[in-house]
Each structure stands twice: as structure tokens, then as C-alpha cells.
Amino acid sequence: MTMAVVISRASNRVFVGLPLCRNEVYLQIVRQFTFDVAKGRFLLSLFPKFLKAVVGPLIPWARRATRDASVYLTPIIEERQKKLKAMGDDWTDKPNDYMTWMIDEANREGQPTQVILEGLMVSNFTAIHTSSNSMTQAVYHIADSPEYAAILREEVESVVKEHGWTKVAFGKMWKLDSFMRESQRMNGITHISVMRKTLQDTTLSDGTFLPAGTIVAGASSATHRDARSYHNPDIFNPFRFADMRTEDGASIKHQFVSTSPEYVPFGHGKHACPGRFFAVNELKVMIGYTLLHYDLKFESGQPRPDNSSRWHSVVPPRKDVLFRKRQVVAA
Ligand code: HEM
Incomplete structure (x- = not known):
């Protein structure tokens, strides 16, 4: 939950900009929305297919959260639309955030305000739970292994000194990139990942026949622990991918953002x-900043506990991490 608070605020800095991204009531609504959607999906899954279309519209939570968020979002969208109409390309200080990009796109497509509003809610849904989960896992690994923290900190410090907090800098943080890719x-x-539904009868290259309407998914945890793809797959080796990148002529295929049949987070x-x-x-901004400004450790000084599973979700353990402000901050 702590990370969901941080991520909702950071993501909304980009989604809707200042000052709304610091409005605690709005942030609480969009966080609640992510739980509401998951709760609604679970409830709906209990009903047979023919009843879903009847029951779906009766589940109130996500719609209620969207209505509550609309109180904050709709006036801003309308205000921006007004200015766009009045000034067009002459609007020199037009906000450069996700909401404005969505407004521009909606105008191109002739879509109403409600579509922009729902787009922003969906973006919050996709961003908050996923990124807070990733951040939590990264923080646990740092708290667990101060020796890795020291190496990462050195990299972040030297890159930020030369390039500032820029996109170019993040591209140069190979060790941090590798650490996060390994954590994922x-x-x-x-x-499971890469979930798909066959729309027509399909025969795979090994002869497996999938009738139309079959839901298939990749076994991501098993794929990620496959010794044919990863040396010592059960060992957390934070610089595994940075080493592979060096050995492989700086290939981009080992970057955190790169997907492959062997890497499907x-x-x-x-x-x-x-x-x-x-x-x-x-995530790089947040972890980099955390490393530069704080020392982290588990409260009890014990190793990180294991994840657990709920349905097909991986659930990080609940564990307090102590943050201590560093005495010397270089960048
Ligand atoms: C660490 C953070 C994130 C993780 C681990 C993650 C993971 C995933 C996964 C596994 C999928 C399904 C891909 C597939 O089926 O091949 C997905 C889809 C998607 N994600 Fe993310 N996600 C993250 C952050 C975000 C953020 C920040 C956004 C938007 C701001 C986002 C937007 C989407 C959208 C729109 C889709 C659907 C794509 C489609 O169906 O074509 N995700 N994400």
C-alpha cells in the first residue's frame, strides 16, 4: 500500500500534472479504482457467461470511482478544451502531459470527454498495481543486499553527475536496468503472461490443436526459471543482464524493456x-533517487521472506523496511 501511494502520485505527475497529482482525495479515488476493478472482475468470474452481461452493469464500484474522479478531472479537461478552441496552436504554455495527449487524440477521433476520463482511469489501473509491485520487490532486494546497493548507487551517482536526471542518463544506467530486469x-x-484467446481453430507447429475460443497463456514463472535460458536460474544475480549486454556487443535485447519468448513480465x-x-x-527515477538519498534495511536484519501466490498473482511479502536519510548526498 505504501508503494501504491508513491506510484499513484508519481504516475499522475505525468498523467494529469500539477496540482491535481498532489491532491490526496483524487489519488485515493484512483487507487481505490484499481481495487474496485479487480474486485468487480472477481465477482463477475463467479457467474456463468450468459449472466455476465446482466450482472456486469449492476456492479457499482468502478463506475462510482470514475464518477468521483470525474469531479476533479472533467473541469480540467473542459478548461483545456476551451483554451484549445480559443488559441489552437498559439497556446504556447499548453501542458505537456498525458491528459493533453489524450485530449488531442480524442479530438482527432471525435471522441467525447467521457472517453478521455475513462482512458485516464484505465491508465491508472494499468500503472498503479503493476509498478508498485515492481518497486516493492526492488526495495526488498536493496534492503536485503547492501552490497548491491553500493554498486548501484555508484552507477547512479556518476551517470547523474554527467547527464543529470534525463532520459539519456536512464539509458546509461545498465546496472540499475539489469537489477530491475532480474527482480522482475x-x-x-x-x-502467467501473454494470455490470448484463439478466434479460430488453430493448430500449433507441434501439432497441438486449439479449437476457436480457447484461452491460452504462457507459464511466466516457469519460463523465467528455465535453466535452458538462464544460468543458475534460481539465483538472484542483479548484474546478469548487464554482463550479458557487455558480452553481446551492447545488444538492446537484454534491456529491461525488451521482451522475448524467454522474458515475459x-x-x-x-x-x-x-x-x-x-x-x-x-521506476529508475524512484529507485535511483532512493539509493542516492537513503540507506535501506529490513527492520529485523533478517533476509527477505518469500513471495506468496494468490490465484495466478505473485504477492510480495509484507515486511517493514527502514529508510535512513544518508548523511552525504553527492548528486
Ligand atoms: C512495471 C510495470 C508494468 C508491468 C509489469 C506491466 C505488465 C503488463 C503485461 C504483462 C501486460 C500484458 C501483455 C501481453 O499480454 O502480451 C500489459 C499490458 C498492458 N499494459 Fe502494462 N505493465 C506495467 C505498467 C504499465 C503502465 C505504466 C501502463 C500505462 C501507463 C501500462 C499499460 C498497459 C496496457 C494499455 C496494456 C494492454 C496492451 C494490449 O492489450 O495491447 N502498463 N502490461
Whole structure:
């Protein structure tokens, strides 16, 4: 929950900008929305297919959260639409955030305010739970292994000194990128990924026949622990992918954002997560900043406990982490 608070605020800095991204009531609504959607989906899954269309519209939670968020979002959307109409391309200080991009796109497509509103809610749904889970796992690994923290900190310090907190800088943080990619490999968010439904009868290359309407998914946890793809797959090796990148002529295929049949935390193929480029940079800012400004450790000084599973979700353990402000901050 702590990370959901941090992520909702950081993500909304980009989604809707200041000052709304610091409005605690609005942030509480969008966080609640992510739980409401999950709760609604679970409830709906208990009903047979023919009843879903009847029951779905009766589940109130997500719609209520959207209505509550609308009180904050709709006036801003309408205000921006008014200015766009009045000034067009002459609006020099037009906000450069996700909401404005959505407004521009909706105008191009002739879509109403409600579509922009729902788009913002869906973006919050996709961003908050996933990224807070990833951040929690990364923080646990740092608290567990101060020796890795020291190496990562050195990298972040030297890159930020030369390039500032820029996109170019994040591209140069190979060790941090590798650490996060390895954390996702070992932990992930779900045990399955790349879930698809066959729209027509399909025969796979090995002869497996899938009738139309079959739901298939990749076994991500098993894939990520496969010794044919990963040396010592059960060992957390934070710099595994940075080493592979060095050995492989700086290949981009070992970057955190890169997906493959062997690496599916962001899915793979046509429907691979489009938000991963944003999520990876957001996580790098947060972890980099945390490393530069804080020392972390588990309260009890014990090793990190294991994840548990709920349905096909990976659930990080609940464990307090102590943050102590560093005495010397270089960047
Ligand atoms: C660490 C953070 C994230 C993780 C681990 C993650 C993971 C995933 C996964 C596994 C999928 C399914 C891909 C597939 O089936 O091939 C997905 C889809 C998607 N994600 Fe993410 N995601 C993250 C962050 C985000 C963010 C920040 C956004 C938007 C701002 C986002 C937007 C989406 C959307 C729109 C889809 C659906 C894509 C489609 O069906 O074509 N995600 N994500």
C-alpha cells in the first residue's frame, strides 16, 4: 500500500500534472479504482457467461470511482478544451502531459470527454498495481543486499553527475536496468503472461490443436526459471543482464524493456505492455533517487521472506523496511 501511494502520485505527475497529482482525495479515488476493478472482475468470474452481461452493469464500484474522479478531472479537461478552441496552436504554455495527449487524440477521433476520463482511469489501473509491485520487490532486494546497493548507487551517482536526471542518463544506467530486469525475472507480477484467446481453430507447429475460443497463456514463472535460458536460474544475480549486454556487443535485447519468448513480465508480441517504456523510466527515477538519498534495511536484519501466490498473482511479502536519510548526498 505504501508503494501504491508513491506510484499513484508519481504516475499522475505525468498523467494529469500539477496540482491535481498532489491532491490526496483524487489519488485515493484512483487507487481505490484499481481495487474496485479487480474486485468487480472477481465477482463477475463467479457467474456463468450468459449472466455476465446482466450482472456486469449492476456492479457499482468502478463506475462510482470514475464518477468521483470525474469531479476533479472533467473541469480540467473542459478548461483545456476551451483554451484549445480559443488559441489552437498559439497556446504556447499548453501542458505537456498525458491528459493533453489524450485530449488531442480524442479530438482527432471525435471522441467525447467521457472517453478521455475513462482512458485516464484505465491508465491508472494499468500503472498503479503493476509498478508498485515492481518497486516493492526492488526495495526488498536493496534492503536485503547492501552490497548491491553500493554498486548501484555508484552507477547512479556518476551517470547523474554527467547527464543529470534525463532520459539519456536512464539509458546509461545498465546496472540499475539489469537489477530491475532480474527482480522482475525472479518475482514477476503473475505466474502467467501473454494470455490470448484463439478466434479460430488453430493448430500449433507441434501439432497441438486449439479449437476457436480457447484461452491460452504462457507459464511466466516457469519460463523465467528455465535453466535452458538462464544460468543458475534460481539465483538472484542483479548484474546478469548487464554482463550479458557487455558480452553481446551492447545488444538492446537484454534491456529491461525488451521482451522475448524467454522474458515475459511485460508480455510479448503485438500486445506487449505499451506502458513499459514509461514504467521503466519511472521506476529508475524512484529507485535511483532512493539509493542516492537513503540507506535501506529490513527492520529485523533478517533476509527477505518469500513471495506468496494468490490465484495466478505473485504477492510480495509484507515486511517493514527502514529508510535512513544518508548523511552525504553527492548528486
Ligand atoms: C512495471 C510495470 C508494468 C508491468 C509489469 C506491466 C505488465 C503488463 C503485461 C504483462 C501486460 C500484458 C501483455 C501481453 O499480454 O502480451 C500489459 C499490458 C498492458 N499494459 Fe502494462 N505493465 C506495467 C505498467 C504499465 C503502465 C505504466 C501502463 C500505462 C501507463 C501500462 C499499460 C498497459 C496496457 C494499455 C496494456 C494492454 C496492451 C494490449 O492489450 O495491447 N502498463 N502490461
